[in-house]
Amino acid sequence: MSNDNCTSNVSQSIIGVLDVIAPQIAKANGLLFWGVILVGVVVGIGTYAPRYRRHPLIGILFVAATTHFLPIISSVAASVTSTELLIHTILINDGLNSRVYCTQYAHIFLIFVWAGLVMMVAVNASVIVVGDARERRNIGPLKAVTGAVVWTTYLTISTLVDLYREKVATIQFIEQRTVANVTVLGQLFLIMYTKLIFKYYAFYKAKHSFAHGRSPSLVDGYMDQLQQLGDNSDTPTILKQGEYTEYDARLHPPALIVMGEDNAQVDNQPYGNRLKWIPGQGDKVLTLDRVWKLDDMDMLQSPSAQPKYLVFSFTLFKLLRCRFAKYTISSASFTKTQKFFRYTLIKGSGAAGERAFRIVVDELSFLHDYYNSSKPIYYSHHGFVIFNIILSLYTIGYCIYLMVIYIVLMAMGYHHSQIYCSDECLGEIFEADFAGKYSDYVQRPPSPVPCDTHADLIDGSKCTSYTILTWHIATTVFEVQQNQQQHDKCPHNVAATHLSRYCAYLVACYPELLTDNNDEWCKRLYEDAKKEAARVLSTPRGATATYPLIVDLLSTQSTHSVLKDGASLGKQLVDSGMGWEPLARFWSEMILYVAPSENLEAQAEAVARGGELITLIWAMLSHAGIDRK
Known part of the structure; x- marks a missing residue:
């Protein structure tokens, strides 16, 4: 038989195989695309709307997204594995044999790379929040995302091992790239698991930290200690405020804790956590009164920035967490804070009012970030910051590496191919174009806030x-x-x-x-x-x-x-x-x-949405000692 006859027979065999495989590939790509949308829903709700999971509609959507991703990935893996064909066609004509091989190995590889990238984004975007047990706002690493990562890893390894055992990847094109493909997937899953383990470790450390998860209980006990020790001359440096007149005491900031709780020794007592007073303890815990003695120029080379007020916002944020945790802070100690807030920050010219609002805005910004993002945990320790930067740079480098590989494949003409066929007679590689490129970034636009205010009025005897x-x-x-x-x-x-x-x-x-x-x-x-x-x-x-x-x-x-x-x-x-x-x-x-509402949950949800004017006023009145009672 001539080479032309061999080529014709082989081509007809390949076309028959591709007619069977093409619908399977389209189905796999469609399922994978839908899986990406579901992961986008999980990440979107977990990142931008964690407070709205209790809404019935969003709750159903969240459960559906987290439940259906695993079966979709499983279905995709089963689909591409079942259609992974080793076609051994012997064409006998004039005594000349021809052997044909067709494989989706490249398609399978791209599917698992894509699934790994989606999982890496899901791990990276999942929010972890650590709070006191009484705050009831802990959000650990998503178990659904963790399960999806483990299951995707299992499917990837088992599928590739099965293909290798069946010697599917025997085409020369695949053999030359097997090691490179394993390296690419190995790095991807290494990054994914490193990010996941890092989240679990950071969550565990922050949960047991007195500066984060256990901060409200420590601050509450510390405020009781302030009341008990007062202005006694034997008071340790951390509590000593000196002798002041009643008017001077209003202008002198209280010794509120700013930072350093994890460096101090804490005594866990039946009625709460207390700081142990030992020599040198005051040097480990930074308090507001010590910060207030510093000049702004010593803290930041810009007097207009007024970093002291930013520090004061941070201390008020710690007190506000105590209120959300429903701790009853010592009234005597809290009165000092109220006096300082009233007489130093509120009373005065218009600039004083603007300054007070700026302090409350910064305070609520701290609260919003703490309850709705992972930033406070990631920046809780310098080691976390360094490790996170290194991991992020490595991830960026890996994505650039994948982009370079994709560009090279496009330059070589492989970007349209999802199936590769080869036969001994031709010694060539036939490429079938069944590529369907899908790129979709799912982002829910913010819902417009209904603001129908065409009618509004009041009567003093009504509600x-x-x-x-x-x-x-x-x-x-x-x-x-x-x-x-x-x-x-x-x-x-x-x-x-x-x-x-x-x-x-x-x-x-x-x-x-x-x-x-x-x-x-x-x-x-x-x-x-x-x-x-x-x-x-x-x-x-x-x-x-x-x-x-x-x-x-x-x-x-x-x-x-x-x-x-x-x-x-x-x-x-x-x-x-x-x-x-x-x-x-x-x-x-x-x-x-x-403004002085007692509905703390509603105020927290308002902060999660980005804040309301009434929330700013509520926080300001709270620190000034004005409430509904």
């Missing part, structure tokens, strides 16, 4: 939400009348209208941050008032309504008491001839009144 909605409608009516008079906007106008809309937004979206106990009732009150206002103002008369017409429509056509009371109150405000300043003062007092 807080009713009062806010009534006064919001009254403010809106007053604003319409002022705009018709073509009055220029003043700072009081801006303050009153913005605070009015913000309080209405809280009633509609986050009533749990207010003082009312029935959140569902508040939302229903807002929705009913909103629908009724839309019905009344959607009439032909309301389409071009002026101030008198709006008051008339809301007073006579509406059946909702909130709208009636709001219109009546708005008319009174207009008839009184008052300006915007009293309204701005009222709304300022209103937001101060509703």
Whole structure:
């Protein structure tokens, strides 16, 4: 037989094999693509929305994503293994034999590399949080991700071992690259397991650290010690504050712990943790009073940065953790902090108020990072920082190495091939193009916060939400009348209208941050008032309504008491001839009144979302000793 006949027969055999394998490859690629989406869901929820797992819909989605990834990877491995064919075709014509081999070895290799990269991203993005047992905010390394890593490793090793035993990889193209492929996969799984073990180790260390997991209990006990020892001359350096008058004591910062808890010796007692007072202990634990004696220029070569206030924010963050853990801090010791916060940071010019807000913003930023990211744990020890940097650089280098390999394969023409066939007659490699490239980065866009504030008002004899909605409608009516008079906007106008809309937004979206106990009732009150206002103002008369017409429509056509009371109150405000300043003062007092909420869980969720204005005010009032009681 001639070489042309041999080539024709072999080509027909290869086409028949590829017709069988092609659908299997498409199925495997589709399943792998869906697996990547599910891992994206797990990582997205674990990283950006850990506080929302309790929502029924998100909870179902999270469970589905973590449950289905393992069977998908298993199905992909089974699919590519079952279609891994060793075709031995003997074509006898004129006494000439021809042997044909087809293999998906390269496809299998790329699948496991891709699965390994996905798992590495999942491990890297999973959040670990360490808190006190009473905080109930511990988030350890995801067991679902750990299980997926172990199972992916098992599938990779078992599949490659089976293929080697069956001597599938006997094509010259594969034989030359077997060692290189094992090296690439070995490095990938080494990085993956190193990151995973590092997370478990960091979580364990931080959980037993007095600077992190056990910090609230130590700070609570330390505040009791401050009260017991007071200003005694025999007080160790760490507690000694000297002799001050009552006025000076207000200006002198309390000896709050800044850092160094892990360096000190702690006595674990039945009623909590206490610091042991030994010579030199004060040099190991840094306190706020010692920091306050330093000049800003000594700490940072920029006096405008005011690092002392950043340190104060950090100490307040530690006290706030105690409150979330429901520890009852010594009232006497906490009073010193309140006096210092009031008389040193709040009282003064406008700059003092801005400084106080900056301190609270930094404090809540510390709280947000601690409860919703892994950064505090990774930076808890200098060894962790160095190791994490080295591991990150090695990971970047490995990804660059994979990119170089991919570019080289594209240059050699192998980037379209997922199946390789060879026969002895031709001595060539046939490539079948069944590549389906999938690249999808799943990122949930942030949900827009509903801020329907078309109606809001208040009545002094009603609940807080009713009062806010009534006064919001009254403010809106007053604003319409002022705009018709073509009055220029003043700072009081801006303050009153913005605070009015913000309080209405809280009633509609986050009533749990207010003082009312029935959140569902508040939302229903807002929705009913909103629908009724839309019905009344959607009439032909309301389409071009002026101030008198709006008051008339809301007073006579509406059946909702909130709208009636709001219109009546708005008319009174207009008839009184008052300006915007009293309204701005009222709304300022209103937001101060509703801020001291006792719902700590709602405040924590607000911090997790990025913070709310009312959360800043709540923290500031808390440190100033003002609460609902």
